[in-house]
Amino acid sequence: MSSWLRSDINAMAAGQGMDLLTFVLVPLAAAMLVRTAVYFLGAAVPVSRVQVWFARAAAAMPGIVFLGLGPTVFRSAHARPGPMLLCILHCYGLFAVFAGVLLSRMFAFGRQFASCQRLLEITEAPSERNAKLATELGIRLRVLPSQFSVCVVTGIWKPVVVISRGTLESLSWEELRAALMHERAHCRGRETCWAAGLWFLSGATFAPVRSAFDAYKRASEFAADGEAIREVCSVTLASALVAVARSRRDRPLLAGLASRENLRERVALLVGAEDPKKACRGAGVLISVALAAAATLPLVGGIARNFVHVFCR
């Protein structure tokens, strides 16, 4: 074994590689904990607002944990552990990976944002009748001149409901009203803003948990359905979902009316063919414990460093 590799291993054993270990192991441990939370979230039909908040916390956690390692990364960039390999990894490696992950996520976010803006630019004002309905519901409505089936909310700060001509033609007046009620729930809940932030955070790590963002989208759809059916017939909303879901293109920053992944589940719930299965209290506790444990992970580096300092020197 070459002498420099041996000196690297000795330095690791003496606790000099703690930052490196923390940087690799903490995001992986967070991903495992978030996966556990998402598993329990998936076991229930998320009809309550608490479950939506759990789903938001789970989606945000991978990014929060990764960003929480920022101080560790900057500290290691200034540290000069003696041996060569350890020094290169510490001083440049961690910073390069950290900055690379954040920059690539920001770039992807910019592309998604631009595609949403382009969608808005090609929309038109709605007809007088539809504009009157939008005013009555308190939403901003734009019409996409396309026969594709589109019914989404876009616009991060000022949510706008975009509906295509094809969708307007395929829905009855009552179905359109039900669809817009669902979209209004997304606008009121500021779901496009949440979706943008959570989409960024869910992937701002080298160990992303894609199912966590999907769980949040699923929960927000159920919550919007629940809010809509307080004022419209649930069967009418179910038929609007089926009509819109025929050909829909998904975009992470858009809150759409219908997604094929959970369509069957939502329609069954709306027409009363399925009872809402509430997450049992034990599952809520497990989700909370998993997320709280993940949230404290960025502190692990400091604790491990102190532990090594006290007991290994």
Ligand SMILES: [Zn+2]
């Ligand atoms: Zn929706």
